Amino acid sequence: MVEFTTIILALLFLLGIGVAYYLGQKIGSYKKDQQWLQELPNHRKDAIAKSRAVLGGQFSEQLAPFLPNFDFSPTECRFIGKPIDFVVFKGMDEKQIEEVIFVEVKSGASKLSPQEKNLKEAILSGRVKWQEYRIPEEITRKPVL
DSSP: OHHHHHHHHHHHHHHHHHHHHHHHHHHHHHHHHHHHHHHHHHHHHHHHHHHHHHHHHHHHHHHGGGSTTOOSOGGGEEEOOSSOSEEEEETGGGTOOOEEEEEOOOOTTOOOOHHHHHHHHHHHTTOOOOOOOOOOHHHHSOOOO
16 A cells, blocks of 8 residues: 555656646746747847948948049949949040059948958959950851851
């Protein structure tokens, strides 16, 4: 009889631990969900602010040639975007290109990305080449009918 009572008590104890674990999981999940719901408006505001900053930066990059103190003629600038914002063909308006200038536009406290730094280093150290590519004639030739 004592063994039977001990077994029943042990089973009730294990059942109690299982129920306590289950309730703890549910309560913890509920609290986490409530906390997330309270923080969600702040996360949304932060995401919107970051998105606006990125879009504003991209917009101002493309407008840079038309803004005050931009050193080059807007008609001589070609927007690329990545990894550099503009390539300026100085003298192109006069049909005599004197210089090719790479321009990266930054606003506020933004800094060069690692890729932009690598590009700057390549340009400043003279690792720039000219290459011509000719399309194979069989691709551009009109078929004879």
